[in-house]
Amino acid sequence: MTANPHGLVLDRAVQLFLESIDGAAGPNVPLQRAFSAVGVDERAVTVDAGEYGSVRVRVVRPAGAAAPLPAVVYVPGDGWGPESARSHARLVADLARGSNAVLVVPECTPGADHRDGVEQAYATARWISKDGDAWGIDPSRIAVAGDSTGAHLVLGLVLASLHRNEFRFSQLVAFTPVTDIACDTESCHHFAEGYFLRREHLVAFRDRHLSDGRAHTDPSIAPLHAAATDLASFPPSLVITAEADVVRDQGEAFAARLREAGAATTAVRYEGTIHGFVALDALRDTSASRAAVAQAAAALRTSLTT
DSSP states (O other): OOOSSSSOOOHHHHHHHHHHTBOSSSSSSOTTTTOOOOSSSEOOOOOOOGGGGEEEEEEEETTOOOOOOOEEEOOOOOTOOOTTTTTHHHHHHHHHHTTSSSSEEEEOTTTTHHHHHHHHHHHHHHHHHHHHHGGTEEEEEEEEEEEEEHHHHHHHHHHHHHHHHOOOEEEEEEEEOOOSSOSSSHHHHTSSSSSSOOOHHHHHHHHHHSSOOOOTTTTOGGGOOOOOOHHHTTEEEEEEEEEEETHHHHHHHHHHHHHHTOEEEEEEEHHHHHHHHTTTTTTTSSHHHHHHHHHHHHHHEEEEEE
């Protein structure tokens, strides 16, 4: 397979990365497994998610920061291959320091049904609202964030929170989010091969985790099709997409629906890069990755301290 078959002007590091993997994504492409967290303190807790089992939760706070701090529920993407539990440790640490918040990371059951993942993430947010103060967290200030399939779960988490009315989020950050499962947008076909995440991976993920008979327009699995009344109640949202990404169009379409519904929304497309660019260690020092992480941290910090 040819890397960058459409000859886009990609960041040099992105081009070299695609050539090194021959343009393909898969379980043998590491994210951040060699990373050792710097400038943060980490603890762990097991949260009961009721009928959806229990979930191990990492609690990562900036080293030396005075309590109480606001919290960000961060759900890492893991839909494209099995990753270690610490696959997003560097990104989580960067966001914790940059936002001056506690990053609360549920390690949702690998390979679980989408609904199970949403409920485990929801249980994590509920744990913060009920028990966060004992961990040096201000339970009145909670944001949510995620990347890729993690962002997909986060959107389901926000929708669930609106319907159940147990807590409210002050900010949403979605990196290269999955918002629909039809896999038929222009970007999904145009970047189907040669740009890390392929269309066939998206289809395989859908068929593996979302095959319980629900329609492709069910908002619980395709938030792009959520009701306008729900979208109008979303927290201020930052949606970050990448130029050469199969899910680019659906992420931007979701941001457009938020704006149309009246929700405060910022949508930014980073050119010259690919899906997962904020999570991949090989792309950590690209200008797009540095800028996107800084933008996300600033949005979280501003919303959580206002």
